[in-house]
Amino acid sequence: MTERELARPNILWISLEDTSPRFGCYGDPLARTPNIDKLASEGTRFPLAFSTAGVCAPSRSAIITGMYQTSIGTHHMRTTHTHANSSELPTPYHTVTPHYVKTFTEYLRAAGYYCTNNKKTDYQFEPPLTAWDELGSHGHWRNRERGQPFFSVFNPTLTHESGMWPEKERQPLQTDPDRVELPPYLPNTRIAREALARHYDNIAEADKIVGRLLQQLEEDGLADNTIVFLWSDHGEGLPRAKRWPYDAGIRVPLLVRWPGQVEPQAVSDQLVSLVDLGPTVLSCAGIDIPYHMQGQPFLGDRKQEREYVFASRDRYDQSYDMIRAIRDKKYKYIRNYYPDLPRMMWVSFNNQHPVQQEMWRLHREGKLEGIQNLMFEKRPVEELYDTENDPHELYNLAKDPNYRDKLAELRNVLDEWLEQHGDMGKMDEGQMVANFWPGGVQPQTAAPVYIPIAAGSPGIEASLEGGAYPAPMLVQLYCATQGASITYTTETGGDARWKLYTEPLRLTGGTTTIRVRASRIGYKHSEERSASFTVGDPSFL
Known part of the structure; x- marks a missing residue:
């Protein structure tokens, strides 16, 4: 091990699931997150952090490769196993990315880092053998060689969408459902409030795991030389949040503690995309960032400022869709390629959600009120929202002449992004899979x-x-x-x-x-x- 390698910082990722910033450090009065709040006080909070998709696998594929899912063919949700009542879909398959695309952890390993993942992947492809030194429930930085720098990922899965379902309740509710405030576009029923109350309870349980990991760093004498990132793979698992490019589905918590390098008790106004996480880790570790990576570092010597973040929605489980979105620090532009499709599409897994079931029940009974009907209305071709003054994105400004210039700006920048990075969503999925797996057979790597x-x-x-x-x-x-x-x-x-x-x-x-x-x-x-x-x-x- 060289002196430079020994001096490199350790890196810990704490990766939550399906979680919007419902933490005390983000001002949520119902949150019980003392460990996360303490981490925020010791580092910097990034309130303008966004995933590239409102669902896990496309988002996680962008994170692990530093490439937009629409550029490498990982944009459809659930490619690695079949779907109920959907035998005609071209699944299962593993996405074959361009030959030069690696997991960014391979570059860390090549530089001497010990890389562990405990234990979620969900990348739309099986992790290559070169991605991790350890992958599984025993993966931990404590298993590395003495003095070796590490990159360790821990994935508390308690906050997944399914944790809101009554049958997944781990203990009697600790959060009072009557104190829960639902977004205005969801029905304010007892069942819906209880679902979100379970989510608050699950976040509180995940916070305990965060505390244990941070305590282990202290016990090992590593806290001062370890960069800690805490983030979620996308927004929370509520209707019109998960699977959608609205802020409820893509705005995520992001905290970074880096003693001596990142300001404590600070709030950054940077725009951050989760596609930037891999390049940022490489930057912090002093490793050259491969030219093909589309993310950009938001920390380190090569830090770059973003003007926009981008998101997509494509086939999610059984139902095809195609949406592209762009956001700056204030405005969101959404383009619906299928304006003929209903918003409440059939996704069998999502239909198990108690809030989704409440929406269907009340719609069937004609009891939804006002903005609660939003998800049953016809889609517009374009949507434009002032997220600062309209955080729930309820009032579409796309046809308002006062916003003509902003609409044109975001429309044009989105077109430029699509042209620069490509969009495999334009290709029929069956043809794409035929290109990946000629004759329907997965190619195999030659033996060394x-x-x-x-x-x-x-x-x-x-x-x-x-x-x-x-x-x-x-x-x-x-x-x-x-x-x-x-x-x-x-x-x-x-x-x-x-x-x-x-x-x-x-x-x-x-x-x-x-x-x-x-x-x-x-x-x-x-x-x-x-x-x-x-x-x-x-x-x-």
Whole structure:
């Protein structure tokens, strides 16, 4: 480990689910979030942080790659398993991203970081072998080598949308439903208030997990050299929030504590997109950001200021849709590509939500009042909202002549963004999948090849088991699949630690068995191969 690597900061991500900023540090009087609030007081709060989609997998794919989901084909929600009563959809499949796209954690590993994820992924593709040193419920920075910098992700899943359902209630309600304030476009019934009260309770439970993780950093003497990020993958799991590009669906909490680098008790007016998280981590770690990444760092030496954030909505579970949105610090522009579609589309999972069921019941009975009918009205082609004066985005200004210039600005910038980054939502999903998986068959990564490099060795795989090599020798690894990355280990057994291959392996003596595998995003992992090399003293070989 070099001195520079030892000096690099550790990084902890605490990734919540389905959570808008219902914390005390954001001014919510019902929140019971002492640990999150303390973290905010020790760092900077970013109230203008937004996901790229109002649902988990497209958003998380953008986070892990630093690429917009619409640019790499991960924009449809639920591609990795089938849907009830939807056998004709082109699922399941894993998105095959462009060959140069990696998870940003691979760049961290190449720089010497120990990367763990405990344990959610949900990227629209199986994580490549090179993404994590540890992936699973035991993943923890405490398992790294002594002195090794780490990047560790923990995913409290308590706040998921389904936690609002009565059957998921973990304990009697601690939050008084009569004190819960619902958005004005939702029915203010006891059932709806109880659902949101469960969410408050689940956030309070997640806050305890946050406290335990921060305490572990203190116990390990790591708090002063660890950057802590806390965020949610998208907004909260209520109707017209989750799955939608309205602020309720894409505005997320974002807190960063970085002792000596980020101001404590500060509030930033920066616009931040979650596609920026990966590039920001690389920037903070002093690692070059690959040119292809579309996110941009909001911290570190290469910090950049945003003017706009972007979001999308496409097929979510059974129902196709296509919406694109852009937001600056005040205004939101939404473009509906299917103005003929109803807003209340069929998504079987969402239909289990008690608030969604209340909306349908009251609509059927003709008892919804005023703005509560909004989700049953016809969609406009374009929507424009003043989010500062109309935070619930209720009053569409797209046809108001007083906002003609702002409408034109956001419309044009959205077009430029689509042109610059591409939009695979324009392609029929079936054709896209046919391009990913020719003939409906998932491609497989080629198995790596060993290339011995030693005095007098022919440097071809056929020579691997033939005699001994003079010391020292190098073993180069090669994979024929474009864009593939290789992992290797010299350990045996199922619990072996696999390392990222970045340069030829140096062998100095004795017999070493090297196991290798390769992977590329969207491809099947390669077969595992194994070879043994005997290296001796040149004087007696």
